[in-house]
Amino acid sequence: MRIPLLIDTDPGQDDAIAILLTLGSEKLDLKALTVTSGNVGLAKCVNNAQRLLELVGRTDVPVYSGADRPLVNPPVHLEGVFGEDGLAGGESLPTPSVKPQAMHAADALIEFYSQPSDMLLAPIAPMTNIALALQKNPTIAKNIPGLVIMGGCPYPEPLRGEMGNIGIPGSPHRAEYNFAVDPHAAALVLESGIRNIHMIGLNVTRKVLYGEDMDRDLRKIGNKAAIAIANILSTVGEEDDQDYATLKKSPSDPVRAIHDAVALAYAEDPSIFTTADVLVSVPATGDRAGQSIIGDEGVPMRVAVEADNKRFSELLLHNISRL
Numbered sequence: 001m002r003i004p005l006l007i008d009t010d011p012g013q014d015d016a017i018a019i020l021l022t023l024g025s026e027k028l029d030l031k032a033l034t035v036t037s038g039n040v041g042l043a044k045c046v047n048n049a050q051r052l053l054e055l056v057g058r059t060d061v062p063v064y065s066g067a068d069r070p071l072v073n074p075p076v077h078l079e080g081v082f083g084e085d086g087l088a089g090g091e092s093l094p095t096p097s098v099k100p101q102a103m104h105a106a107d108a109l110i111e112f113y114s115q116p117s118d119m120l121l122a123p124i125a126p127m128t129n130i131a132l133a134l135q136k137n138p139t140i141a142k143n144i145p146g147l148v149i150m151g152g153c154p155y156p157e158p159l160r161g162e163m164g165n166i167g168i169p170g171s172p173h174r175a176e177y178n179f180a181v182d183p184h185a186a187a188l189v190l191e192s193g194i195r196n197i198h199m200i201g202l203n204v205t206r207k208v209l210y211g212e213d214m215d216r217d218l219r220k221i222g223n224k225a226a227i228a229i230a231n232i233l234s235t236v237g238e239e240d241d242q243d244y245a246t247l248k249k250s251p252s253d254p255v256r257a258i259h260d261a262v263a264l265a266y267a268e269d270p271s272i273f274t275t276a277d278v279l280v281s282v283p284a285t286g287d288r289a290g291q292s293i294i295g296d297e298g299v300p301m302r303v304a305v306e307a308d309n310k311r312f313s314e315l316l317l318h319n320i321s322r323l
Helices: 013-023 042-055 105-112 128-136 138-143 177-181 183-190 212-221 224-233 238-243 259-268 309-321
Strands: 003-009 028-035 063-065 120-123 147-150 197-200 273-281 299-307
Touching: 003 013, 003 105, 003 259, 013 028, 013 042, 013 224, 013 259, 013 309, 028 042, 028 105, 028 259, 042 063, 042 224, 063 105, 105 128, 120 259, 128 138, 128 183, 147 259, 177 183, 197 259, 197 273, 212 224, 212 309, 224 309, 259 299, 259 309
Parallel strands: 003 028, 003 120, 028 063, 120 147, 147 197, 197 299
Antiparallel strands: 273 299
C-alpha cells in the first residue's frame, strides 16, 4: 500500500531532487504540490515545479500556487545559492505544457483536509501556505495524519555548531532557513494541534551530502531525471562552495547539502534515521525567532538525529532509476 503524499515546496535545487525522489518511489504516491515563495519568488517556484513534472511525464500531478510572501516578515530569497531562477543547472528542463491550478494553495489544503485523510503532508519550504489554511479553517488540523518537515535545527548543525544557517534579524542568533523566513507560520503550524510531527532538521541534512560519487552514480543511471538532477546539483552556488570546501575530495567535487531530499527519504523509510522524541517550541518573534528549541515545554514531535548515508544514497539512486 503506497502512502499518499502532498508536498508543500519552493523549488529550489534541493526541492527538485526531493520531488523526483518521491515520483520514483514505490512507497510514496505524490498527489499534489502546493507552492510558496521561498528559495526564489513565487512565480519562479511554480514554474520550476511544473518543469520538473514535465520532465518525467507527470503533469497529472496538480500544482497549486500559494503565498507570495511570509505572513509578517519581508521575503528572503536565495538566488545566490540556487541561481536566479532557483534551478541553476536546469536550463534544459522543458517548458510546462499545462497551467497551475486556479485554486490558491491554502484553499487546496483546506479542501484536501476537509475530512479525515491518510495523505501525509510534507512541508519542505516556509510553512506559509499551511499557516494560511489553518488561519482560514483551524479544524483541518485534526484531519492531517502527520507532518514530515524539512525545517528547524533542534541540535547544532555540523558545519559551525550553530542552530541554523541564516541570521535572525536584529539578533546574534541563527535559525534554519524555512523556519527563519516565516517564524510566525512555523509557530502557528506546530501549535495547531496537528499530530505525528516529524522534523528533519539542518542538524541531519548537513551531514547527508551530494558529491562527486553520487554525481557519478546518477550519470551512470543515464535517464532524463538522473542527468537533469546531476546537472542541477553539480551547479553549486558560491555560498555552498565555501561552506563545504573542506569536505571536497577534489577541487571540482560538487559537495553540497540536499536538505529536502533527506526529508522525503524519511517519509519513505524512517528506519534510515536515528530519532529522538522531544518537546519543541518555535518562537515567532524575539531574538530566537524561528529556532527549534528543545525543552520541558513545547510540541511533542520526533526529530531526526542521525542518518545512514549509504542507505540514503541507495534509496535515492533506486528511485531516480525508476523515472
